[in-house]
Amino acid sequence: MATAEKVMAAVRTAPSTTEIREYPMPEIAADSALLRMEVAGICGTDVKLYKTPPTSSPVIMGHENIGYIAKAGSEFMRRKGFKEGDLIFVEHYVSCGKCEWCHLGQYRHCENTDWRKNPDAIRYGYTSAEKAPHLWGGFAQYVYLPWNAVIHHVPKGVTPELAGLVTPMANGVEWSLFDGGVGYNSTVLIQGPGQQGLSQTVICKQGGASLIIVTGTSKDGARMQVAKALGADHVIDVQKTDPLECIMEITGGKGVDLVLDCTAGAGTLPILLGVDALKRKAGTMVVQGEMGEFPNFPLAKITLKAITIKSARGHSYKACELALEQLASHRFPLEKVTTHTFGLKDVDLAIRSVGGHGVPDVIHASLMPWK
């Protein structure tokens, strides 16, 4: 590969602003590799990061990355067991490889990837494009893979576009199975029918839940149909019906074992509904809200109902592997979720569409840099 070659990337340069820029093709040392991007999944986090960037540095966004290894150093291949031509999924966490969390496969908790606390942290889709060799995000033709990138083989029979769902599916495994303890005969309330809520639906169904209720708003009509196709037993439009009344009717007054919050921008409402919708004692709620304030937090109810609250924070190595196997099983019609593809020049439109302000009815958007 000639060093004069350039790599095109969509760079976030300011809030809600994207510019196409060129970067030099990186030198690939013996312990690193180069990924030719196929699909970068776009999620609700991208919508937030685009509107209110956590940094003023230019950033190549894209943290849910699938591609082929275009070039790999000999040490990279020997140590990691991958070769040129392999289709892979790259976790956005770039690990230190030494700490306890890394040894547990919990790269999400490694300090090396903690962009909030550690200014030198590397995380795909978050790290400044000013940091050499610049290619730290999936909205680009190529992505740089250092020795400590965490990568997974995409199983045979899984297309890059389908593999683009691995992140929400891995979150589904982590939050509903590992954190929520879903199993045989579990009853679950999933709030929010976006790609994350739909992925949770699939994992809960596969995990053995006997009752899955999905809530959404009036604009979610199409998503609710997909939720049903993926295994939801009931869907509730919270703007048309009182969701708590509905849930209690469905469960014969018992409430549910587990509540998963997959809403975006709904404030304190999903938490308040979750607390009331949980069973009489010892239910679990997995939450992902980041509000700084919660007036009248219902601590007394939570204590008296013996509710366990857990935080939904990304995924472990194991969750990714299980998600990839789930995709490879083709058991659920997940092509109903991968609704839209966009090219590199349409990153702005793609992110806005995922946020509900562009192309209508987007569930999951795949950014395909060569399109």
Ligand SMILES: [Zn+2]
């Ligand atoms: Zn994401």
Ligand SMILES: [Zn+2]
């Ligand atoms: Zn570590």
